[in-house]
Amino acid sequence: MNSQGGFLITRIKQVGGRVFERILAEKGIDAFNGAQGRILYVLWQTDGVPISELSRQTGLAMTTLTSMLDRMEGSGLIYRDRGDKDRRKIRIYLTSQARELETAYNDVTREISDIYYKGLSQDEIEQLEELLRRVLANVEEAL
Secondary structure, three states, X not given: OOOOHHHHHHXXXXXXXXXXXXXXXXXXXXXXXXHHHHHHHHHHHOOOEEHHHHHHHHOXXXXXXXXXXXXXXXXXXXXXXXXXXXXXXXXXXXXXXXXXXXXXXXXXXXXXXXXXXXXXXXXXXXXXXXXXXXXXXXHHXXX
8 A cells, every 4th residue: 555644734734835835825924924823823822942942843943943043033023032041052033923823823723724624523523633743753753
């Protein structure tokens, strides 16, 4: 049997990303893109995250993340703090401008979730997400 799980996950990510960007544009949200939204989402949950943890939680490579953070800092969405104790450990914090975008982001994520789960029952959604968590754990273990 030819398994298509990896292919389907990749396609969902690609197409879903384009739909997410379209929804952002339709709502006139241009302060961040979809990938930056992943970073903001993590920081809305826990502000002051070290870059290494941000990389782990977003799944973005450190080099990609660093350049994205540079752009986000330039746009006034985040700032870096080296702290007083361990100057090597840089933490990323949201600005007030970024905090004000959380409601708009949540509206967009609700809309994309409705698209993802259209026609699925709550039980099917829970089952799908549990299976995806298991697949994610498998690939993270292989790192």
